[in-house]
Amino acid sequence: MKAVLLAVLLCASALLGGAAAAGPSTSSPEQQLRPLMDEMLAAANAHDTDRFMAVYERSPTLMLTFDDQTLVGWQAVRDQQLQWWNDGATDAVYRLRAEPKITVISPDVVATLQSLEVEATGPDGKKGTVKVMATSIWKKRPEGWRIVLAHESLLN
Numbered sequence: 001m002k003a004v005l006l007a008v009l010l011c012a013s014a015l016l017g018g019a020a021a022a023g024p025s026t027s028s029p030e031q032q033l034r035p036l037m038d039e040m041l042a043a044a045n046a047h048d049t050d051r052f053m054a055v056y057e058r059s060p061t062l063m064l065t066f067d068d069q070t071l072v073g074w075q076a077v078r079d080q081q082l083q084w085w086n087d088g089a090t091d092a093v094y095r096l097r098a099e100p101k102i103t104v105i106s107p108d109v110v111a112t113l114q115s116l117e118v119e120a121t122g123p124d125g126k127k128g129t130v131k132v133m134a135t136s137i138w139k140k141r142p143e144g145w146r147i148v149l150a151h152e153s154l155l156n
Contacts, residue, residue: 030102047088049081057146064150092120108140131155
């Protein structure tokens with residue numbers, strides 16, 4: 001069940017965006033990130049790892065922590081996400097519990113906080129629901145906004 005929850009959390013984290021473009025330069029960081037976060041949630045519900053990972057910085061320094069497990073590097077995060085989603089065969093459904101909180105730190109650095117609920121079938125064959133908090137740090141890069149650091153936690 002922990003692996004299913006881990007998959008759920010990674011999706012949640014992000015459950016943030018998925019598109020590669022940053023949006024018009026005249027729009028605020030919040031306006032630019034909302035469609036990315038919506039796309040990320042859609043990608044999570046489609047269990048499409050590559051689409052989901054599109055907003056993560058392709059860097060060996062990318063870091064994602066889920067509870068007590070830390071993954072370093074884009075490839076490590078992608079490989080684990082594939083495993084968590086059982087190569088797309090999971091039945092996890094991700095839902096926002098509330099509107100995401102977006103905090104602009106600077107014009108090119110933003111923090112997001114998402115409260116999610118994930119329903120999935122565990123290894124025991126039983127459906128269960130977990131609550132997840134996902135925090136991500138986004139940095140505006142030449143190719144658009146990218147997540148450079150993420151942390152997800154299961155709530156009791």
